[in-house]
Amino acid sequence: MITVSHLSKEFVSAGRNVRALDDVSLSVADAEIHGIVGQSGAGKSTLVRCLTLLETPSSGTVEIGGADVASLSGVQLRQARRTIGLVFQHANLFDARTALDNVAYPLEIAGVKRAERRARAAELLELVGLKGTETAYPAQLSGGQKQRVGIARALAADPKVLLCDEPTSALDPNSTAEILDLIRNVRDRLGLTVLVITHEMSVVKTLCDSVSLLQSGTIVETGSVEKVVAANGQLTRQLVPLPALSLTPLRSGESALDILAVGEAVDRPFVAEASRIVGADVPVLAGSIESLAGGRVSRLRVALPAGADVPAVMAALVAHGAKVTDPFLTEVAA
Amino acid sequence: MFASLVPALALPAADDMWASLKTPVIWKAIRDAFYETIQMVVVSGLFTVVIGLIIGILLWAGARGGILPKWLDGIINVVLSWIIVNITRSIPFAILLVALIPFTRWLVGTSIGPLAACVSLTIGTVPFFARLVETALRDVDKGKLDAAVVTGSSSWQLVFKVAVREALPALSSGITTTVVMLIGYSAMAGLMGGGGLGYLAYSYGYQRFDVGVMLAVLVIMVLLVQIVQFIGDRITKLVDHR
Numbered sequence: 044m045i046t047v048s049h050l051s052k053e054f055v056s057a058g059r060n061v062r063a064l065d066d067v068s069l070s071v072a073d074a075e076i077h078g079i080v081g082q083s084g085a086g087k088s089t090l091v092r093c094l095t096l097l098e099t100p101s102s103g104t105v106e107i108g109g110a111d112v113a114s115l116s117g118v119q120l121r122q123a124r125r126t127i128g129l130v131f132q133h134a135n136l137f138d139a140r141t142a143l144d145n146v147a148y149p150l151e152i153a154g155v156k157r158a159e160r161r162a163r164a165a166e167l168l169e170l171v172g173l174k175g176t177e178t179a180y181p182a183q184l185s186g187g188q189k190q191r192v193g194i195a196r197a198l199a200a201d202p203k204v205l206l207c208d209e210p211t212s213a214l215d216p217n218s219t220a221e222i223l224d225l226i227r228n229v230r231d232r233l234g235l236t237v238l239v240i241t242h243e244m245s246v247v248k249t250l251c252d253s254v255s256l257l258q259s260g261t262i263v264e265t266g267s268v269e270k271v272v273a274a275n276g277q278l279t280r281q282l283v284p285l286p287a288l289s290l291t292p293l294r295s296g297e298s299a300l301d302i303l304a305v306g307e308a309v310d311r312p313f314v315a316e317a318s319r320i321v322g323a324d325v326p327v328l329a330g331s332i333e334s335l336a337g338g339r340v341s342r343l344r345v346a347l348p349a350g351a352d353v354p355a356v357m358a359a360l361v362a363h364g365a366k367v368t369d370p371f372l373t374e375v376a377a
Numbered sequence: 378m379f380a381s382l383v384p385a386l387a388l389p390a391a392d393d394m395w396a397s398l399k400t401p402v403i404w405k406a407i408r409d410a411f412y413e414t415i416q417m418v419v420v421s422g423l424f425t426v427v428i429g430l431i432i433g434i435l436l437w438a439g440a441r442g443g444i445l446p447k448w449l450d451g452i453i454n455v456v457l458s459w460i461i462v463n464i465t466r467s468i469p470f471a472i473l474l475v476a477l478i479p480f481t482r483w484l485v486g487t488s489i490g491p492l493a494a495c496v497s498l499t500i501g502t503v504p505f506f507a508r509l510v511e512t513a514l515r516d517v518d519k520g521k522l523d524a525a526v527v528t529g530s531s532s533w534q535l536v537f538k539v540a541v542r543e544a545l546p547a548l549s550s551g552i553t554t555t556v557v558m559l560i561g562y563s564a565m566a567g568l569m570g571g572g573g574l575g576y577l578a579y580s581y582g583y584q585r586f587d588v589g590v591m592l593a594v595l596v597i598m599v600l601l602v603q604i605v606q607f608i609g610d611r612i613t614k615l616v617d618h619r
C-alpha cells in the first residue's frame with residue numbers, strides 16, 4: 044500500500060525555483076500495478092525519488108506499508124528503504140560485481156551470511172529467468188538481462204513495494220514485453236504493490252491496473268484503467284489513439300464527432316444511428332478498437348455533412364451509451 | 378645509508394666513455410643506489426596511497442554531501458580542498474623540497490638519506506594523488522550510488538562497498554601514475570640529500586662528466602618506469618570488469 048498525500052517538491056538551483064511536484068496525492072492498493080504517465084519533465088522521476096527519499100520532499104507525507112517514510116532518518120530510514128525495491132531505466136548495476144553479487148548486495152549490507160545470501164540471490168536469478176548467468180559481469184549481459192538482474196536485486200530484501208522508473212525505455216520491443224511480463228509475474232507471485240513510471244502507453248495497456256497522468260507536477264487524471272478510459276479525457280486519447288496519418292481532412296461545412304464506446308457499447312451501430320438522424324451516409328474518418336483492462340474500447344471519428352443537426356446526433360449517440368465530443372473543440376481546450 | 382656517495386677512486390682517463398662501468402665498484406654503487414630509490418618509492422608510495430585515499434574520499438564525500446555530517450562538508454571544502462590540496466599542488470616540487478627541510482629534520486631527526494626524502498616525497502605527491510582519487514570517485518555513475526542508497530546502504534557501505542569498488546580501475550591507474558611520478562621525484566629528492574639513482578646520475582654525469590654511468594642509470598630508470606607501468610596496467614585490467 045502506497046499513500047502519498049499533498050506531496051510537493053521544489054528545487055532551488057542557481058536562484059531559480061522549479062516546482063517539480065505540486066500537491067500530489069495518490070494511493071495505490073496492495074498488489075496493484077499503478078502506472079504514472081506524463082511528458083518529459085512532468086516530475087515522474089522526482090516522484091519516485093521522493094518515494095525512496097533520494098530527494099527530501101518539500102512538504103507532504105509518503106506512507107509505504109503504513110509508515111511515513113518522509114519523517115525518518117538515519118538507521119530507521121535505511122531500514123524503511125529495504126521495504127522498497129527500485130528498478131531504474133538503466134539497471135544501474137554495479138560493474139565490479141557479478142550478477143549474483145549484484146543481487147546479493149542488499150542482503151550483504153543487511154548482514155545476511157554469505158552462504159545464505161548467495162543461495163537467495165541464486166533463487167532470485169532463477170525467478171527472473173537468468174539461471175546460469177551467476178558469474179557473468181554486467182558488461183557481459185544484454186540490456187534486457189541487465190534489467191532482469193536489476194529487478195532481482197530490487198527484490199532481494201523482500202520489499203513490499205516495487206518502484207520502477209521507466210524500466211523498459213532503454214529496451215527493444217521484445218525485451219520490453221519480457222520485462223513487463225516479468226513484473227506482472229513477480230506481482231502475482233509475491234503480492235507486491237508496484238508503481239511503474241513510463242511514457243509509453245503500451246506499458247499502461249499491457250501492465251497496469253490503474254494509472255495517473257502527471258502534468259507539470261500535478262496529477263490531472265487518476266483511477267483504474269477502465270475508469271480513466273471511460274472518462275474520455277487526455278489519457279483516453281493517448282490510450283486509444285486514432286491512427287493520425289489516415290485522418291481524412293474535413294471538407295468545408297462538415298463537422299467531426301469523436302465517438303467513444305467502452306465495453307458492450309462497442310457493438311452498437313453508432314454510425315448507422317448517426318446516418319439515420321442526419322438522413323445521409325456518415326463517413327468514418329478514422330477509428331480504432333483496443334483491448335484494454337479486460338474489455339474493449341472503440342473510438343470512431345465521423346464526419347457530419349454541412350447543415351446536420353449536430354446536437355441531435357450527439358444526444359442520440361449518448362443515449363446509446365457513447366461518449367461524444369467534438370475533437371477540434373476538445374483539442375483546443377486540452 | 379647514503380651508500381651512493383661517490384666512491385673515492387681514481388678514474389681512468391675520459392677517452393673511454395665506458396671505462397668506469399668496467400669496475401665492480403661502480404656496479405655496487407649502482408646497486409646500492411637502486412635499492413635506495415626503491416626504498417624511497419615504496420615507502421613514500423605506501424604513505425601517499427594511504428593518506429591520499431583518505432583525503433580523496435573525504436574530498437569526494439564533502440563535495441557530494443549527505444555522506445558526512447553537514448558541518449564537516451563545509452570544513453572539508455575549505456581546509457582540505459583549498460588550503461591543503463590546491464595550495465600544495467601549485468608549489469613546484471623542487472621548492473617544496475627545500476621548504477620542507479626543517480620539518481623533515483623535526484619529524485625524523487635528519488634531512489639526509491632516503492627515509493628523510495620520503496617525507497617530502499609523500500607531502501609532494503599526496504595532493505596530486507588525492508585529486509586523482511576524488512576524480513575517480515566522482516566518475517562513478519550517480520545511478521549506481523542511488524541504487525546503493527535505496528537498498529539501505531550506510532555511508533560507510535556506500536563509500537567502500539560501492540564507490541571505491543566501482544572506481545577501482547581508475548584508482549589502480551591513478552596509483553600507477555603516482556608511482557611513476559614518485560620515481561621521477563625521487564631522483565630530484567636524491568639531489569637534495571636523498572641519495573638513490575638520481576644522485577648517482579647527477580654526481581657522475583654532471584659533476585664528473587662520466588657519461589657512461591649516467592647512461593647506465595638512465596637505462597635503469599627507464600626500465601623501472603616501464604616495469605611499474607606494465608604491472609600497473611595489468612592490475613588495472615584485472616580489476617576492470619566494464
Ligand SMILES: Nc1ncnc2c1ncn2[C@@H]1O[C@H](COP(=O)(O)OP(=O)(O)OP(=O)(O)O)[C@@H](O)[C@H]1O
Nearest residue numbers: 054056061063081082083084085086087088089090
Ligand atoms: N536535482 C534537480 N535540481 C533542479 N531541478 C530538478 C532536479 N531534478 C529535477 N528537476 C526538475 O524537475 C522537473 C521534473 O523532472 P523529472 O526528472 O522528475 O521529470 P520526468 O517526468 O522524470 O522526465 P523524463 O521523462 O524526462 O525522465 C524538471 O523541470 C527538472 O528540470
Ligand SMILES: [Mg+2]
Nearest residue numbers: 087088089209
Ligand atoms: Mg525521468
